[in-house]
Amino acid sequence: MSLLDMQRQFRSFLLDDPNVLNRYVSADAIPGLAVYHYAYRAQLEECMRETFERTWAWLGDDDFHDAIHRYIENHSPTSWTISDYGDHFVNMLDTLHPDSPEVGELALLDWTLRRAFDGPDGAVVTTAAMAEAIDWDHAKIRFVPTLRMFAVRSNCGALWSAMASEKVPPVVEYFADAAAIRVWRDGHSCRFQTIDELEMLAVNYIANGASFAELCGNLAHLLGDEHGTSAAGEFLAAWVGEGLVAAID
Amino acid sequence: MRTHHLPAFEGFGLGLRPVHYEEILGGQVPVDFVEIISENFMVQGGKPLAILERVRAHYPVVMHGVSLSIGSADGLKLDYLQKLKELAARIQPLWVSDHLCWTGVEGFNSHDLLPLPYTDEALDVVCTNVNVVQDYLGRPILLENPSTYLGYSQADYSEPEFLAELCRRAGCYLLLDVNNIYVSGVNQGFDPFHYLSAIPKDYVRQMHLAGHSQGESRLIDTHDQPVPNAVWSVYRAACERFGSVASMIERDDNIPPLNELIDELNIARTVASVARRSEECLV
Numbered sequence: 001m002s003l004l005d006m007q008r009q010f011r012s013f014l015l016d017d018p019n020v021l022n023r024y025v026s027a028d029a030i031p032g033l034a035v036y037h038y039a040y041r042a043q044l045e046e047c048m049r050e051t052f053e054r055t056w057a058w059l060g061d062d063d064f065h066d067a068i069h070r071y072i073e074n075h076s077p078t079s080w081t082i083s084d085y086g087d088h089f090v091n092m093l094d095t096l097h098p099d100s101p102e103v104g105e106l107a108l109l110d111w112t113l114r115r116a117f118d119g120p121d122g123a124v125v126t127t128a129a130m131a132e133a134i135d136w137d138h139a140k141i142r143f144v145p146t147l148r149m150f151a152v153r154s155n156c157g158a159l160w161s162a163m164a165s166e167k168v169p170p171v172v173e174y175f176a177d178a179a180a181i182r183v184w185r186d187g188h189s190c191r192f193q194t195i196d197e198l199e200m201l202a203v204n205y206i207a208n209g210a211s212f213a214e215l216c217g218n219l220a221h222l223l224g225d226e227h228g229t230s231a232a233g234e235f236l237a238a239w240v241g242e243g244l245v246a247a248i249d
Numbered sequence: 250m251r252t253h254h255l256p257a258f259e260g261f262g263l264g265l266r267p268v269h270y271e272e273i274l275g276g277q278v279p280v281d282f283v284e285i286i287s288e289n290f291m292v293q294g295g296k297p298l299a300i301l302e303r304v305r306a307h308y309p310v311v312m313h314g315v316s317l318s319i320g321s322a323d324g325l326k327l328d329y330l331q332k333l334k335e336l337a338a339r340i341q342p343l344w345v346s347d348h349l350c351w352t353g354v355e356g357f358n359s360h361d362l363l364p365l366p367y368t369d370e371a372l373d374v375v376c377t378n379v380n381v382v383q384d385y386l387g388r389p390i391l392l393e394n395p396s397t398y399l400g401y402s403q404a405d406y407s408e409p410e411f412l413a414e415l416c417r418r419a420g421c422y423l424l425l426d427v428n429n430i431y432v433s434g435v436n437q438g439f440d441p442f443h444y445l446s447a448i449p450k451d452y453v454r455q456m457h458l459a460g461h462s463q464g465e466s467r468l469i470d471t472h473d474q475p476v477p478n479a480v481w482s483v484y485r486a487a488c489e490r491f492g493s494v495a496s497m498i499e500r501d502d503n504i505p506p507l508n509e510l511i512d513e514l515n516i517a518r519t520v521a522s523v524a525r526r527s528e529e530c531l532v
């Protein structure tokens with residue numbers, strides 16, 4: 001019996017084929033097998049609790065543990081790093097809670113913040129640097145590399161913040177208009193902000209390579225000339241103030 | 250196979266854990282080196298790496314991994330090795346270590362240190378993989394004896410015989426975890442002192458000390474309590490056999506204030522120096 005075969009069988013054993021290893025071990029090894037069987041699951045459960053801490057708080061122990069047990073039974077880890085393990089959990093929660101989008105959205109926020117925590121470092125433009133001569137006709141804005149944005153239908157950001165500060169969460173609200181959350185890391189602090197549809201569009205323009213002048217043009221198209229330029233200026237000032245801008249070149 | 254010599258480093262160290270970051274960063278903690286869990290820092294950026302670079306400015310660092318899977322029959326994961334090499338280049342550790350175990354196969358990763366059968370075939374697999382890692386990293390590695398909870402019905406070697414043969418053939422070194430020797434000894438019915446005598450003297454570069462707990466039917470390597478007397482006895486015997494080897498306490502759970510770990514590390518210093526003196530008397 002080859003080592004490769006034995007390792008395949010051990011994998012099957014961990015994934016819940018209880019007797020498959022019996023011919024490789026003696027009868028007195030059965031309690032030892034149970035230790036590995038338990039440890040495999042315990043480790044993944046702990047990883048899920050750490051990664052999705054606020055989702056856990058929101059769902060409560062029973063529902064959250066049901067969800068992660070179901071996830072563990074259906075997803076075996078493949079990456080060398082366990083921090084990748086929960087990457088399909090949001091999809092599963094969306095399926096389990098089709099009428100409660102805040103559940104999946106909370107999980108996506110947990111997940112994205114965790115990614116930002118040890119995501120790439122980069123320079124940040126300060127408000128003071130904005131005073132320097134910048135050729136605004138050609139200036140391009142680059143966001144920090146940890147920036148991620150995703151559409152939301154609920155006030156999951158407010159729920160998350162309340163739970164993080166151990167306050168009673170507000171009631172769930174579903175937005176009538178499109179909205180999004182942007183997540184990024186400012187220094188060593190992971191941050192997020194719920195934004196409206198207009199800012200979501202603006203972030204997307206810039207992220208897709210539009211210059212500042214093009215952003216002004218696009219917003220003017222939506223809001224009229226005067227309002228478009230001032231909205232673009234306000235967005236940029238806010239982004240710089242929040243440590244979201246890596247460079248203006 | 251290229252041979253890689255690894256100079257010894259004497260001293261007493263601790264693992265770098267987030268609850269102790271601030272004190273360690275002060276640079277005044279009486280440790281000779283700091284051990285990191287490599288995977289926690291094989292990341293793109295952010296606080297962990299920034300902290301590590303500051304810690305490295307004050308202390309020598311050793312890198313200790315859990316995901317190499319040196320015993321995988323289908324070979325090593327290149328993306329992992331690449332990240333490991335990048336971190337080693339950045340941190341310039343005294344050395345890089347992992348465990349004598351396998352963690353996954355064919356794309357599956359259990360994230361646990363699974364036991365290897367100590368067969369000729371497994372020895373070939375591990376030797377081949379060690380050669381690949383050492384050539385890729387351009388440095389020798391240390392492998393640690395794991396805590397094991399079962400033995401396989403097929404075995405050509407005892408664990409220390411396997412380790413000894415591995416070091417001779419692949420030119421790697423050993424991280425001897427005396428708690429793991431004790432835990433595996435109780436679980437599998439071998440004598441830890443007899444185990445030590447089967448380990449060749451020249452390959453041990455580091456020792457781990459830790460505590461364990463009693464599970465339902467096995468001792469479990471929990472690293473959540475002080476080093477018990479039984480493990481200190483094995484440590485003393487190991488010091489007598491292997492001399493002054495870099496030693497440290499592993500504490501991963503139920504982590505006490507740093508000064509308690511420093512006190513415990515001072516016990517290690519005392520045990521090691523008593524062992525050394527008794528060795529000198531014998532000489």
Ligand SMILES: [Fe+2]
Pocket residue numbers: 393426429457499
């Ligand atoms: Fe260890």
